[in-house]
Amino acid sequence: MFRFLLNGLLVCAAIFALQLLVCIPCAYALAKLRFHGRDTLFSAVLIALLLPAQALAIPHFVLLHLFGLLDTYAALILPWAISTFGVFLLRQFFRSIPDEIIHAARLDGLGEFEIIWRIMIPMTVPALAAFGIFSVVAHWNDLFWPLIAVRSAEISTPALGILLFRDDEAGQFLGPLMAGAVIIVAPLLLAFLIAQRRFIDGLAVTTIK
Structure with missing residues (x-):
């Protein structure tokens, strides 16, 4: 379980870091910069929000197989490096920041x-x-994609690792299975309690704007 938790921490942290590197500049450009095709790009983001992640599983699998990354x-990190939800959420928040602040910064030579x-x-x-919170919870609990992309127990995520407590011949080990489920959920509860205030503030401000 400790190895599964470390794998989950590594994967979620790497995914979130890559998402920030992509989402923040994209959201800033869509919110504060004026360029041809901006509205069209934002429409593409909204359309991408309607596309379920499962619909991209086969293209992702084939592409990773061609590059030998399965x-x-x-394989667990790269397919989720771009988050259209993150672009949309941050774009709405950036729009709430007055343009005068941006203009003043440009006048100061930034x-x-x-x-950014x-x-x-x-x-x-x-x-x-x-x-x-949304990103970590989604990928910490994700079972669909790791079940497709991973075969080795050494790099299994928590949700995939807990399946090792199943045994088709001996049956399910319910005691260890329930204990493992509690261990997997505990970090998420702790993270939410720590970031609860900022999480609520972020949703409230973004929703209002």
């Missing part, structure tokens, strides 16, 4: 990436906390 940590790093990110911590 049954690796990369570039766009400096504005020094102004936008510190002001959007509640939204980042809310998105982090």
